[in-house]
Amino acid sequence: MTIIKEITVSDATTQSYRSQRRPRRSFDSRTAYLEHELSIMSPKRWRLNLPFRDYHFELEDLVPALAATIGKIVMVAAVVAAFAGPLGLSSEFVVENVRFEMLIAALLFVILFSGLLNPNANLAGTHGPMIPLIPLIIGAGGHPMALGIMVGLFGLLLSITKGGTKLMSLTSEGVRGGLLIYLGAVGLFSQVKALNGWADGIGMGHIGFAVIFSTVLMYALLARFKMRWLSIPLGSGIALAIALLLGAPFEFVTEPGIPHLSPSYWWGADTGWQMGWPELHHFVAVAPFAILAVAMWSPDFMGHRVFQELNYPEKAHRVLMNVDDTMAVASVRQTVGSILGGGNLTSSWGTYMIPAAIAKRPIPAGAVLTGVFCVIAAIWGYPMDLAVWAPVLRVALIVGVFLPLLEAGMQMTRDPKNCQSAGIVIFASAFVNPVFGWSLTMLLDNLGLIGDKERGNSLPHLDRWIIPALTFIILVGTMAAIGMLPGIPALL
Structure with missing residues (x-):
């Protein structure tokens, strides 16, 4: 009997996607159809996955693709501007x-890797938490290419050793939930403040109120009708329409064209970055910052996979994001992009993954569309002006990233055992930063000092305190070296 059962399960898992696919009319609801699509997909790692053979395109794929394109323009512009200022x-x-970076991301990595070669790897996006540190990096004698290469090297080492998966397994639901609540709340408050600041700056404070009020009503209605996957395009469109109707000034300034494509131009002494190629001392200067950047990946990647776990059906485990593969792709993308001349700092692409998971869509189809949209935006130019306009930008980030983060964190902390760990990670993150909060709370949680005591007692010594303690010591040492601990001057 057992043998028959095993053979049946084996046969079911080896059936092709096309042979199991059924038309939409065979299902009672759109949700049932989308969940069936997720459950029958079986992506191949590091082998060719083809559209219509291994996955299909759906209307819902347009939403994460559009959100990802908006997010890409915004976040890369923020990173490059942080380098350009000093x-x-x-x-x-x-x-x-930014236009050059979007072409690199779209043509060399988004479509090629996440769309065709490894649909279990999330798109390689932008590392937002590193933006405040960029002036410190330049002030310490850093070089954008040296930083990118070091981040790529450390990230690849973490991926090869399966460090990302290990750290994710050692982080309890309480710690993950608290981290998501903190990131969601801080991001939400900052975006509302920034939008109101923009409105006050143009002497039209009422526009900020009107945009936020309409966004609250829209999001509540979409949640009521279980259509939150529409929140980014609908919210951004409504914000754009309200701001224009109320008289907010806007004009297109970015004309169509193709950016410089030669690394020699970007790393010339008098062109591009005007810094020349990096030397050994540049790599030494950026090493602590590169370690910290890669350390920030684990909680970031965990938060994105959580959205899949919360929104996908149980049978869809084969399409879940692989943390180590995503780190590998992000590392290679970071290294290649930096050598070619780009200024982006890479991480998991949150403005893609979060809406894709909410829309119950797998990675590859939306990835291909994202690549196409990024190429169009980079060459056409005008969409970039719309994406970075304050009403569109702030609302897209609020409804597409920070509100879902907040909601997911609250879902994960419903169990009383998780509330204590969540509270500690929020407290510690507010005290220093999310990396400090995550590493400290993971150590305390695994030791059984907080949270679920039984979970800590069931872990082997390596997982219970050795790995968490080493992670905490390395990260705190790195932060102390570059002056990120409150009240303690930089040691280097």
Whole structure:
């Protein structure tokens, strides 16, 4: 009997996607159809996955693709501008480099890797938490290419050793939930403040109120009708319409064109970054920052996979994001992009994964569309002006990233055992930063000092305290070296 059961399960898992696919009319609801699509997919790692053979395109794929494109323009512009300011580079340089970065991401990595070669790897996006540190990196004698290569090297080492998966397994639901609540709340408050600041700056404070109020009503209605996957395009469109109708000034300034494609231009002594190629001392200067950047990946990647776990059916485990594969792709993308001349710092692409998971869509189809949209935006130019306009930008980040983060964190902390760990990680993150909060709370939680005591007692010594303690010591030492601990001057 057991043998027959095993053979049946084996046969079911080896059936092709096309042979199991059924038309939409065979299901009672759209949700049932989408969940069936997720459960029958079986992506091949590091082998060719083809559209219509291994996956299909659906209307819902347009939403994460659009959200990802908006997020890409916004986040890469923020990173490149953070480098450009201390280096005295112009806003025209920033726009040119962002367009170049979008072509690199779309043509070399988004479509090729996440769309075709490994649909279990999330798209390689932008590392937002590193933006405040960029002036410190430049002030310490850092070089954008040296930083990118070091981040790629450390990230690849973490991926090869399966360190990302190990750290994710050692982080309890309480710690994950608290981290998501903190990131969601802080991001939400900052975006509302930024939008109101923009409105006050143009002497039209009422526009900020009108946009936020309409966003609250829209999001509540979409949640009521279980259509939150529409929140980014609908919310951004409503924000755009309200701001224009109320008289907010806007004009297109980015014209169509193709950016410089030669690394020699970008790393010339008098062109591009105007810094030349990096030397040994540049790599030494950026090493602590690169370690910290890669350390931030684990909680970031965990948060994105959580959305799949919360929104996908149980049978869809084969399409879940592979943390180590995503780290590998992000590392290679970081290294190649930096050598070619880009200024982006890479992480898991949250503005893609979060809406894709909510829309119950797998990675590859939306990835292909994201790549196409990024190429169009980079060459056409005008969409970039819309994406970075304050009403569109702030609302897209609020409803597409920070509100879902907040909701997911609250879902994960419903068990009383998880509330204590969640509270500690929020407290510690507010005290220093999320990396400090995550590493400290993971150590305390695994030791059984907080949270679920039985979970800590069931772990072997390596998982209970050795790995968490080493992680905490390395990260705190790195933060102390570069002056990130409150009240303690930089040791280096």
